Amino acid sequence: MTTENSPIEKLPSSAVQTQAMASCRKKKNEEATFLQDVRDHIDEFVNASMEEHKTCFQKTIKKVGC
Incomplete structure (x- = not known):
C-alpha cells in the first residue's frame, strides 16, 4: 500500500x-x-x-459543549 503526500503535508x-x-x-x-x-x-x-476536517469537528464540538 502506497501513500501519497497531500499538498498540505508539505506546508510548515x-x-x-x-x-x-x-x-x-x-x-x-x-x-x-x-x-x-x-x-x-x-x-x-x-x-x-x-x-481541516479534524479542526472543524473540534470547533463544532466546542460550540455544542458551551
Missing part, C-alpha cells in the same frame, strides 16, 4: 494550522440557490484535508 505547521482554522463552512455566495450552496459545500468537504 503554522501554514497547516492557518489553513485548517479557515476550513469550517461559510456560505460563498449569499445569492446562491440552495442547490448551488449544497454543491459548493460537498466540493469543499470532499477536497478538505484530514487536518
Whole structure:
C-alpha cells in the first residue's frame, strides 16, 4: 500500500494550522440557490484535508459543549 503526500503535508505547521482554522463552512455566495450552496459545500468537504476536517469537528464540538 502506497501513500501519497497531500499538498498540505508539505506546508510548515503554522501554514497547516492557518489553513485548517479557515476550513469550517461559510456560505460563498449569499445569492446562491440552495442547490448551488449544497454543491459548493460537498466540493469543499470532499477536497478538505484530514487536518481541516479534524479542526472543524473540534470547533463544532466546542460550540455544542458551551
